[in-house]
Amino acid sequence: MAPKKYTLHAPAGSFRAFKTLIAAEYGGVDVTVAKFDGSVVKKLSPFGRAPVLETEQGAITSSNAICRYISAISPAAGLLGANALERVEVDGWLDFASRELELPGSVWIYPVVGHMDFRPEAYARAKEDLAASLAALDARLAGRTYLVGGRLTLADIAVACALVYPFKLVADPAYLKPHANVVKWFQNCVKAPEFVNVIG
Ligand SMILES: N[C@@H](CCC(=O)N[C@@H](CS)C(=O)NCC(=O)O)C(=O)O
Structure with missing residues (x-):
């Protein structure tokens, strides 16, 4: 049977695309990254937002849905958790990543890389909000190697x-000093070849 085709549409360097590409590395799923064309995304996505994954069955939108799908079609990698409790915990961490990390992280970074005007109040608030989220994450990671269960999942x-x-x-x-568990866990994750192949 011919291998199935998956094409990911996302701007170069998109952290939302990284989730899918790293899950695909762990799952052994072949995902082609298309040269980014916003007009293609507008056609494929009802919200006009990237990333979008084109499959033979149709397009999938929303970065968390896409990386869940890639994990679901490669179950041997165990990325969605080993049982019902782990599966919902993984879901919870995906929500946490989007709301409590991606959101303040973007508001902090976008003015720095020129994607957004600099607004001092929003910038300071984003730094504070991210620090509060890191504190929660740090507490979870105390004495643990991974966020859910005993092995790496899509949550990580x-x-x-x-x-x-x-x-x-x-x-x-200085900003990271209070979050030593997070830093140690992060360094452990990103040194894996599956991460290095995507984010360098
Ligand atoms: N919750 C969505 C957010 C997607 C999103 O905001 N994508 C940005 C690029 S990273 C985008 O397409 N912005 C263009 C627009 O909103 O028109 C997801 O995780 O996929």
Whole structure:
């Protein structure tokens, strides 16, 4: 049987695309990244937002849905959790990554990389909000290697991807000092070849 075709449409360097591409690395799913064309995304996505995954059955929108799908079609990688409790915990961490990390992380980073005007209040608030989320994450990671269960899941992938740019571009050692468990866990995740192949 011919291998199924999956094409991901996302701007270059999108942290929302990283989640899917790393899940695909763990799952052994071949995902082609298309040269980004916003007009294609507008056609494929009802909201006109990237990323979008084109499959032979139709398009899938929303980065969390896409990475869940890639994990679901490669069950041997165990990315969605080992039982019902782990599965809902993974879902919870995907929500956490989107709301509590990607959101403040973007508001902090976008003015720095020129994607948004600099507004001092929003910038300061984003830094504070991200620190509060990191504190919660740090507490969860005390004495644990992974966020859910005893092995890496999509929860680790999504949460680590949300932190790639904040950690690379804006968070200095003083900001990260209270979050040593997060830093240790993050470094452990991103050194895996499946992460390195996507984010370098
Ligand atoms: N919750 C969505 C957010 C997607 C999103 O905001 N994508 C941005 C690019 S990273 C976008 O397409 N912005 C263009 C627009 O909103 O028109 C997801 O996780 O996929």
